[in-house]
Amino acid sequence: MTNASRSPANPSRTPTPRAPSPRAGRENSREALLDAASALMRELDTVEIGIVDIAARAGVNHAMIRYFFGSKEGLLAALLDRDVYRRIRQLDRLFKLDVTPTERMRIHLRGIIDTYYQIPYLNRLIQVMVRESDPLRVRHIAEELLMPIANAQARIITAGVEAGEFRPLDPKLFYFNTIGSADGLYSNRFTLSAVFGGIPNADPELHARYREQTVETLMRGLLL
Template sequence: MPRSKIVVDTEEPPASGRARLLEATSQVMRAADSLEVPLSDIAAKAGLNAALVRYYFGGKDGLLRALLERDAGASLAELDHLLEMDIRPSKKLRYHLAGLIGTYYNFPYLSRLMIKLLHEGSEEERQRIADRFLKPIARAYEVIVAEGKAIGEFRNIDPKLLYFNVIGTCDHLFSSSVSLKYCYGITEVDDALKRQYIDQVVTIFLKGVLVDGA
């Protein structure tokens, strides 16, 4: 009796409806350069019925909160790893700046999304977002600045203000791409421009943060 042939399926399983809706939301918002995109466009991009947004997320607000978790959660884990590394504080800051700009390059709507959810959420939701996403970054800056001061590498800078310095600078190229278009005729932040921006931001910040001769 001939042996039956074993067929190995090498195709990856299709993404779940939840994952497809999240990725579609990300793609549609990037293409529109706006958070105000209709569910019909998101559903069409995902190839799913718009009613599934309510099924998976409870509505559009839940979808946006889940997208924030998807896009920002991994960066927070990387920040924890960075803090544990046995390297100089200046290198931690350098790597963090590059990583943060890379995150905004991949998800240029991220800062606007967080601000929207903070402004429109309940007091409880605002506190949850702050505890989950904002405070870990603020604490990381406190640690890095304290380490830098302790070894005489950093000037006497305020980590609270550093938070706003860093987030505002790293995000602005991506959240204000319309300015880039109408001031400089640049319609897209490509990889080369991203790398140039990283180099310039890192140079400016380190020259401002490090003591002379460090």
Template sequence: MATVAAVADRRCAGLGRAQLMEAASALMTERGSIDVSIHDIARRSGVSSALIKYHFGHKDGLLLALLEKIVGDSILRLETLVQRDMPAPEKLRLHILGVLNVYYRYPYLNRLMHYLLSSSEEARRRISVNIVKPMLAAQAAILEQGKAAGAFRDVNPMSFYFHVIGASDHLFYGLFAMKYAFGIEEMGESLKQSYGEDLVRTILNGIAAKPG
């Protein structure tokens, strides 16, 4: 049976891990960049920089854990959505808007994902196993439900995944184009909502058994 001291030690260790991830997230959001140092993160979190090595091995390990936490929470919500008693088109609508909301809430997410995918084979493996595969499986379940109900045509789950994620990712990855090509200074709530509804209509009409 664990002693009170051992339980307290584990709780403190967990708090240190969470503090470090929260500090990294806050710094990347404020700076609009993923270029933050170990010392910046430690200073912001109020814990020793040695804890980054202890908990994550190195800074990239921390960033990967942060990515898995952010997207992992989104996948849990998606898996809950799969089980809900509602039509498949409405499930996909909520899912697509949810993906956009995650990118909007964490404006560094696209840059972080691209950086980690190019950083190491281990990062690519973990992202594929812990993020891509669970999301693909949940999306495939909704697509299958819609097909069985006669709402969707036969859709390749891999193609659907890249359509949704690509359309969401590039919107935020290409924000510079908004300023110089469209005269839009920043992504606001109303623009995100408008884009989201347009994206939902485009995708659902594209996969509908009877378009329109």
């Protein structure tokens, strides 16, 4: 192509932005609804939120909840899946680390406490879903979301006992010790406010202190 045949450059013309694909727009709306439900449950300190409020926060028509999820229950189930599966994927990376069972457990416990700091509604949402969902969904929650975390913790305990680092104990009870400790500070704003003089929720500094104290307390129950 010769210079004469080339179109002259026009510095004043800017490229036309590519319009998002319909699929991308749908996915963005779906994620916006999940993000909105999560934000409202954190801000209002309850899992009892309405579809109109969710849609308004997401900036979409509330009919989109039925379109994407079938119902509000379907939306909450999708949110629970998203929240927990992200943490399950982190377990895969945890077991690839070349560390002792003691350090692996510390990392694991810190991760659980971080999860409840980021998702303080998690236990309440699980309880609502188990209470109100059909048996198939309840089985999914138990087998696909909760058991992988409990089994991972039991696996670390077994390795620690075999390595002579941990005392033998019941992994199921230790799991409840862990979840109760992780959930307590973040799911009870009234008590937190009363104890800490009006603090509405745990800030990063309080969370960091609570995480380290809780991890060390739990570890003392494990270590020989």
